[in-house]
Amino acid sequence: MKLTLLVGTMTGTAQLVAQELELVWDDGDMQVETLLMDKLDSSVFAREGVFLIVTSTYGQGDVPDNAKALYEDLKSKRPDLSRLRYGVFGLGDRTYAETFNFGGKRFDELLAEFGAERIGERHMHDASSGVLPEETALEWCQDWLAKVKQSQPA
Numbered sequence: 001m002k003l004t005l006l007v008g009t010m011t012g013t014a015q016l017v018a019q020e021l022e023l024v025w026d027d028g029d030m031q032v033e034t035l036l037m038d039k040l041d042s043s044v045f046a047r048e049g050v051f052l053i054v055t056s057t058y059g060q061g062d063v064p065d066n067a068k069a070l071y072e073d074l075k076s077k078r079p080d081l082s083r084l085r086y087g088v089f090g091l092g093d094r095t096y097a098e099t100f101n102f103g104g105k106r107f108d109e110l111l112a113e114f115g116a117e118r119i120g121e122r123h124m125h126d127a128s129s130g131v132l133p134e135e136t137a138l139e140w141c142q143d144w145l146a147k148v149k150q151s152q153p154a
């Protein structure tokens with residue numbers, strides 16, 4: 001199975017999460033590739049396999065700067081994503097109560113609007129909890145991966 005991790009980050013935390021997952025997952029059974037969202041456009045979703053969006057939140061509940069071009073391109077091109085399956089590992093901070101984890105939420109809403117199927121619930125890491133996201137990522141993602149495998153199209 002092929003898995004693409006798309007990373008939206010400002011200060012590198014989401015990238016650490018992706019690195020951790022890639023280290024554990026990239027074995028014989030699975031081919032994992034991590035792509036920073038910088039300079040990507042919506043054509044990235046034409047790749048084969050499943051996607052995991054790993055993104056933080058900035059500003060007034062915005063996607064991080066390196067994710068903006070991809071987000072805007074998706075919004076304007078409105079591709080048919082009905083064959084796409086994806087998950088969302090969001091990073092945020094509950095101190096921003098009004099916009100908690102909106103970065104992941106924004107991608108989730110857009111992908112769903114264009115017909116993609118989300119597997120599992122959206123994860124919402126809270127930086128104010130004191131728990132490092134790379135510590136919880138593996139457990140959440142193992143669970144997510146099991147759901148992906150269960151829902152494998154024939």
Ligand SMILES: Cc1cc2nc3c(=O)[nH]c(=O)nc-3n(C[C@H](O)[C@H](O)[C@H](O)COP(=O)(O)O)c2cc1C
Pocket residue numbers: 008009010011012013014015055056057058059060061062064091092093094096099100101102127
């Ligand atoms: C200036 C600034 C604005 C932020 N705005 C939000 C926000 O609106 N909502 C939220 O849930 N988290 C917000 N955060 C928290 C980050 O998303 C969180 O710390 C995340 O772990 C950073 O991940 P990164 O290093 O991958 O960018 C903000 C952080 C900073 C420094």
